[in-house]
Amino acid sequence: MSLTRVGAxxxxxxxxxxxxxxxxxxxxxxxxxxxxxxxxGGRLLLLPHQRHRAVMRLVTPPAWWGxxxxxxxxxxxxxxxxxxxxxxxxxxxGALTVPGVSLDGTAVPADGDLHRLETTxxxxxxxxxxxxxxxxPTLIALAGRGSFSPxxxxxxxxxxxxxxxxxxxxxxxxxxxxxxxxxxxxxELRRRHGISHLDRMDLxxxxxxxxxxxxxLDAQATLAEVRAxxxxxDALALRARGQARKGQRQRxxxxxxxxxxxxxxxxxxxxxxxxxxxxxKPGRDRDDTRRSDTGRDDTRRGGPRRGAPxxxxxxxxxxxxxxxxxxxxxxxxxxxxxxxLVPELAKLDATAEELLPLLSLxxxxxxxxxxxxxxxxxxxTGRRTPAETLRAGLTDTRPGGxxxxxxxxxxxxxAALMLQxxxxxxxxxxxxxxxxxxxxxxxxGRAGPRREDRPPAHRRRRPPDKGPGAxxxxxxxxxxxxxxxxx
Numbered sequence: 001m002s003l004t005r006v007g008a009x010x011x012x013x014x015x016x017x018x019x020x021x022x023x024x025x026x027x028x029x030x031x032x033x034x035x036x037x038x039x040x041g042g043r044l045l046l047l048p049h050q051r052h053r054a055v056m057r058l059v060t061p062p063a064w065w066g067x068x069x070x071x072x073x074x075x076x077x078x079x080x081x082x083x084x085x086x087x088x089x090x091x092x093x094g095a096l097t098v099p100g101v102s103l104d105g106t107a108v109p110a111d112g113d114l115h116r117l118e119t120t121x122x123x124x125x126x127x128x129x130x131x132x133x134x135x136x137p138t139l140i141a142l143a144g145r146g147s148f149s150p151x152x153x154x155x156x157x158x159x160x161x162x163x164x165x166x167x168x169x170x171x172x173x174x175x176x177x178x179x180x181x182x183x184x185x186x187x188e189l190r191r192r193h194g195i196s197h198l199d200r201m202d203l204x205x206x207x208x209x210x211x212x213x214x215x216x217l218d219a220q221a222t223l224a225e226v227r228a229x230x231x232x233x234d235a236l237a238l239r240a241r242g243q244a245r246k247g248q249r250q251r252x253x254x255x256x257x258x259x260x261x262x263x264x265x266x267x268x269x270x271x272x273x274x275x276x277x278x279x280x281k282p283g284r285d286r287d288d289t290r291r292s293d294t295g296r297d298d299t300r301r302g303g304p305r306r307g308a309p310x311x312x313x314x315x316x317x318x319x320x321x322x323x324x325x326x327x328x329x330x331x332x333x334x335x336x337x338x339x340x341l342v343p344e345l346a347k348l349d350a351t352a353e354e355l356l357p358l359l360s361l362x363x364x365x366x367x368x369x370x371x372x373x374x375x376x377x378x379x380x381t382g383r384r385t386p387a388e389t390l391r392a393g394l395t396d397t398r399p400g401g402x403x404x405x406x407x408x409x410x411x412x413x414x415a416a417l418m419l420q421x422x423x424x425x426x427x428x429x430x431x432x433x434x435x436x437x438x439x440x441x442x443x444x445g446r447a448g449p450r451r452e453d454r455p456p457a458h459r460r461r462r463p464p465d466k467g468p469g470a471x472x473x474x475x476x477x478x479x480x481x482x483x484x485x486x487x
Contacts, residue, residue: 008066016219022094110161158269221373222393224401
């Protein structure tokens with residue numbers, strides 16, 4: 001008898017950084033001369049961006065992030081490396097920043113944080129790619145950031161990096177990820193869509209044959225946000241690994257809906273409204289008949305025959321009766337994704353404080369968006385310079401980082417309740433929706449009293465008749481007349 005535990009996968013990070021007021025090559029030379037710390041048996045690397053002169057990436061080797069101790073060790077090393085780069089930039093006469101965030105008013109090109117998730121076999125790799133592809137609009141909405149400039153107006157776009165980029169395309173359904181099949185996929189994408197390389201997409205199976213590249217998350221201004229994103233991706237990888245062990249498959253997603261939802265997420269972020277494809281059950285034909293304003297069936301007026309294929313069947317990938325579209329806010333989709341991944345997050349030993357940068361965006365009420373890492377530069381005016389505030393966020397390794405006290409101060413009551421509810425859900429390893437419907441015994445919940453607390457059927461009071469001619473006592477005149485005739 002053997003026991004097998006499905007654990008987390010290794011993940012590598014390429015953190016986007018930028019330099020203002022100094023030459024990037026001089027900063028990189030100074031950092032290389034001093035050396036960077038090691039993580040997981042490999043040394044961190046500082047690589048230049050191929051297109052943007054001021055942008056560089058701090059690359060970590062593949063490491064395990066599946067426990068609190070492993071994450072604490074890894075982010076301590078990452079903070080030490082970022083502090084070394086910041087010191088080199090300051091000695092060169094400049095300042096360290098992140099892509100898209102300007103400290104002196106000059107433009108800084110936007111960029112992202114790249115993640116590589118390791119898999120064990122081609123089946124798991126395919127499932128992970130399909131799972132990430134399904135949720136890619138939600139990931140873009142959660143991680144999207146606008147540009148920042150001191151004294152400038154707030155950039156309300158969903159993702160400035162993806163909006164201005166000409167190197168990102170929506171991930172395609174590529175099927176199996178074996179080497180021979182990927183060669184055919186590349187040839188087909190080049191012929192039909194003009195995509196010369198798979199790494200031009202938001203998601204791509206890497207050339208090493210083992211990892212999946214995620215290149216649709218904007219560069220974050222705090223390590224707390226990077227930590228939350230790595231936990232979310234690790235949870236999705238853990239879900240794909242479990243599905244591969246059970247022999248499960250992913251339901252394909254229509255490409256037109258994915259393109260539309262991605263465009264909405266890039267433009268509006270969490271304010272977007274997604275369109276989801278809901279397959280109907282075999283016995284339901286809601287879309288087969290079209291009704292006019294009068295409620296009559298259009299088949300009598302020369303419309304399509306009942307059960308006949310619709311005009312958009314080829315585009316949708318099946319008969320119209322098999323698909324039904326519904327609208328869903330991006331915040332609701334992100335909340336449902338996080339709630340559904342609670343079992344995997346519990347296996348990763350995640351805490352509510354580590355997930356705060358994501359939870360605060362979707363759980364807290366209010367018309368205005370809760371603060372993110374970039375907003376700390378606006379809220380911390382007068383105390384520290386923007387460069388000092390940004391460095392503090394990039395070197396703070398505590399779960400939640402500087403966002404935790406800021407969010408609690410801006411939402412004093414709801415933030416504490418949110419953290420308490422998520423602590424209980426993560427401790428139980430069950431989705432939060434299972435706990436929201438549970439109330440104390442004897443007290444009615446949101447859906448009314450419990451079944452055991454309801455009176456028997458013969459003791460339930462009949463609701464008063466509200467029809468025309470009802471008497472003040474609740475019975476109608478016709479009911480009183482019937483009782484008089486019986487007597």
